[in-house]
Amino acid sequence: MTARPLAHRPDDMDDADAELLAAATALLDDVYAHGRHEVVAALRTADGAIHLGVHVDGSARRSSVCAEGVAAGLVIAHGVTGSADVTSMVSVLRRVEGTTHVIEPCGVCAELLTDYWPEASVWVTKGDDIVRVQAADLLPAKRLRRW
Numbered sequence: 001m002t003a004r005p006l007a008h009r010p011d012d013m014d015d016a017d018a019e020l021l022a023a024a025t026a027l028l029d030d031v032y033a034h035g036r037h038e039v040v041a042a043l044r045t046a047d048g049a050i051h052l053g054v055h056v057d058g059s060a061r062r063s064s065v066c067a068e069g070v071a072a073g074l075v076i077a078h079g080v081t082g083s084a085d086v087t088s089m090v091s092v093l094r095r096v097e098g099t100t101h102v103i104e105p106c107g108v109c110a111e112l113l114t115d116y117w118p119e120a121s122v123w124v125t126k127g128d129d130i131v132r133v134q135a136a137d138l139l140p141a142k143r144l145r146r147w
Contacts, residue, residue, distance in 0.1 A: 010123075010130045016044065017088050017123065017132075023050050024092045025100060032094045039103070041067035041091040043075050043120075051075045067091055068109035072116060086117035089135070102130045110138040 009018055024042035031037045031054050039055035053071030057064045068091060075086060093103045104124040105113055113120070118136035125131075136142070 010132075012132065013123070013130070016048070017090070017121070020044050020050055020088060021090050021092070021102070021123065023052060024090055027052050027054065028092050028094050028100065034096055038095075039067040039091055039093050041071040041089065041105075043071045043086050043089045043117075045075060045078075045080050046085050046087055049078070051078065066106060066109045068105045069112060072112060076116075086120045088121040088123070088132075089113065089117075090123040101125060105138065107139070110135070111142070114139055114142055 009021070013021070020042045024040045027042075028040040031040070036057045037054050038057075041053045041055075043051045043053075045051065051071050051074045053067040053069065053074060055065070055067040056070065068089070071089075080086065091103050091105060093101050095101065102123055102125045104110070105122070113122070114135050118134070120135045121132045122135050122138060123130055123132055124138075
C-alpha cells in the first residue's frame with residue numbers, strides 16, 4: 001500500500017519540527033502493519049536528537065503499547081530526564097485506506113507526556129488544521145506532577 005502524504009505543512013511549523021514530522025512519517029512508511037503498527041511518535045530533545053516510537057499492538061489489549069510511550073521510554077533510556085529536555089513532539093497515524101494524519105496523544109499518553117514534559121510543544125490536528133499546543137494544554141484540568 002502506498003501512503004498518501006500529509007496534506008500540508010503548517011505555516012508556523014519550523015524546519016526542525018518539519019524534520020520531526022518527516023522522520024515519523026518515514027518510519028511509519030517502513031513499519032506500517034494494519035492492526036499492529038499504525039502510529040509512530042517522534043520526540044525532539046533540546047540537543048536536537050529525534051527519538052521515535054512505534055505503536056505495538058498485542059492480542060491481549062493490555063499488552064498494547066502506544067507509540068508515545070515507546071518514544072518516551074527511549075528518551076529516558078538515552079538519559080534525558082529534565083522537564084525542559086523534550087521540546088516538541090508529533091504523532092502520525094496511517095489509516096487502513098492509506099492516508100496519513102497528525103493525531104493527538106490518547107488520554108493515557110497525554111498523562112504520561114505531561115508528567116515528564118508539560119512545556120513541550122505537541123502538534124495535533126484540530127478540524128482541518130495541524131496546530132501546535134503545549135503538552136500541558138492536552139489535559140487542561142490535570143494537576144501537574146512534580147517528581
